[in-house]
Amino acid sequence: MSDTPAVTLMTSEQLFALPPSKKVDRWLFRGELRESKVTKRNPNHTGAVMALGRILGNWAVEDPATRGRVHGAEAYFRIRRDPETNVGIDVALASPEQQAAVRKKTNYIDGPPVLAVEVLSPNDKQRDIDVAIEEYLECGVKLVWIVNPYTETVAVYRADRKPELVNADEELSGEPFLPGFRCPVYQIFLG
């Protein structure tokens, strides 16, 4: 017989009912509340997020009906239900179907994005990054890009392939999930 009390799992509704904080980021990981100090406002991070948002956004708006919509600044995606994982993602591509379900009062987008991009910050711990990649892929995110502003590289993760690294001399593509998308990696880190 177990001594541990039953854990009450938190829902997305409860997460968004918490008083907002400027000091901590909050998210749900398999029904558990997670918090960490806000550390993402450094220029290396913000510049890379905006550059990729722009480059991806330019690609998406060419054909939003099939390509979907790009979200930035840690839009929440509920990537898992029962228990819930609801996380803010640095840059993400919502499918046209996900986008169609968004209403004016929507707090989060339901389901895994097609693409999840995380830009590394100085205080990110290795295990947190590993857990995030694993959860994204398990929950059905097709493509995960881990952007490293220090090395000016992008590590690419997919459920069906081994990890790959694309460096500043090379070009990032998203086939077959982002048809026609091409991005010379150095452009993410320009300026």
Place this chain on the structure above:
Amino acid sequence: MSTATAVITSDELFALPDADKFERWLINGELREQPMSLRTPTHGRPTGVLSYALEAWCRTRPAPTPMMCNGDIYFRLTRDPDTNVGVDVALATPAQVAAHGPGDRFFDGPPLVAAEVLSGSDTMDDVQEKINAYMASGTSLLWIVDPFDHTVTVYRPGQPPVLFNRTQDLVGDPELPGFRHPIADLFFR
């Protein structure tokens, strides 16, 4: 992680108390400190297998051969101010071995090859700072081993990093002629 702004020497680094509770190193004379991380097979297996593979390779080489050592062996990569780091697995040059006196706490200069196996508690900042220090000091070959992804990222001075995954071999040419080991073999799980 605590960082002191004061610059200290390698001797002062090794004189700090509670050495069994903290992992410490110096970057340009500044102390870096982390609570001692748990020893796990996830970290220990790749350290062990790489040590074995590098030692075996050393034994195929004509004299004077480099020397493999592992387990946070310190190399003073640069001096004044000192950058002095404990390396998971390294090859010391014959000259470094010859110059290492009794009671010395570190090898002087960069290793021929350094391998760092990532831990879950490592921060991006610390990892990157060390990579930069290895490269700036002229370490010919640096392997960053990720036991979670089952990958090895290879750094050489002046070149972009290259990542190899578990379907590939870790190849040491030209710095380690003939060194080759399947990456999949390195890992515990």
